[in-house]
Amino acid sequence: MAVRVALVQLTTGRDLEANLDLVRNGIREAAARRASVVVFPEASMRAFGNSLVDIAEPLDGPWATAVCEAADEAGVVVVVGMFTPGNADTVRNTLLVHGRGVHTHYDKIHLYDAFGFKESDTVTAGTEPCQFTLDGVTFGLGTCYDVRFPALFTANAAAGAQVQIVCASWGAGPGKAEQWDLLVRARAADTTSYxxxxxxxxxxxxxxxxxxxxxxxxxxxxxxxxxxxLIERAGDGPEILYADIDLGVVEEARRTLPVLANRVTL
Known part of the structure; x- marks a missing residue:
């Protein structure tokens, strides 16, 4: 049995309630198309370039609770980027995962201190990979800059993940689109995962x-x-992509190209 996943590409802004409406609308539309897992980008709670410490909240705070309620009402699992309190005057860059009996979260491990941006000035890094399972499919999580670090995705696969979810708010600039395209394909090839x-x-x-x-x-x-x-790619504007995850494809790939079984720890 395939699991249908929706990727809701959108642009959030400063206003939390407006961003919450975008998330709710995306959940409703994806659920109407029979998606079981609905994925939103990093920073869905508030876009980068705005203050984050003042809006960070725990996983049972009002914004997160509203997302959880929308997921429960639609009968889907939602993966959405938000900000939770970090150390001192910082936040954690968090993916909230909720719905259909699943409730967990992932805190971004690799902070974006590159291309003139310094995420570590305002964000406390996470320390642990995270996976969740729905209908026999295990999903591993990563956030944006994480995609440049293969070991995280190998760890997810070693923990059982057949699918890797990467939520991002990718920085623009010369060559950045090409790097994104390359990296998301590379992480699939080196873990034989979707x-x-x-x-x-x-x-x-x-x-x-x-x-x-x-x-x-x-x-x-x-x-x-x-x-x-590459199976599907969105353009640059708001859009929803749908994918039907077939575990048989992963199993066949891992038999044919057993890179996970053949890897050597150096």
Missing amino acids: VLACGQSDPSAAGVDARRGAPTGIGRSAVVGPYGK
Whole structure:
């Protein structure tokens, strides 16, 4: 049996309630198309380039609770980027996962201190990989800059993940789109997993003002098969991609190309 997943590419802004409405609308539309798992980008709670410490809340706070209620009402699992309190005057860049008996979260491990941006100034890094299972399919989680670090995705696969979810708000710039495309395909090939990469859409394509220099998204969400072949790719504006996850494809790939079984710890 296949599990249908929706990747909701959107652009969020400063206003939490407006962003929550975008998430609710995406959940409703994806559920109407029979998706079981609905994935949203990193920073869905509030876009980068805005203050984050003042809106960070625990996983049972009002914004997170509203998302959980929407997931429960629709009967789906939601994966959504938000911000929870970190150490001192920082936040954690968190993926909330909730619905159909699943409730967990992942805190971004690799912080984006690159291309002139310094995420570690405002964000406390996570320390532990995270996976969840629905209908016999195990999903591993990663956030944006994490996609440059293969060991996280190998750890997810070693823990049973057949699907890797990457939620992002990818920074624009020369060569950045090409790097994103390469990296999401590479993580599929080196773990023989599906990769579901859901990014913020380009603010200019969504008609949203964004702070210049902040990593606010380029679109190009993607579904990649376990050999690294691109299956679907979004454009730069708001869009929903759908993928039907067939575990038989993963099993066949892992028999044919047993990179996980053949790997050597150096």
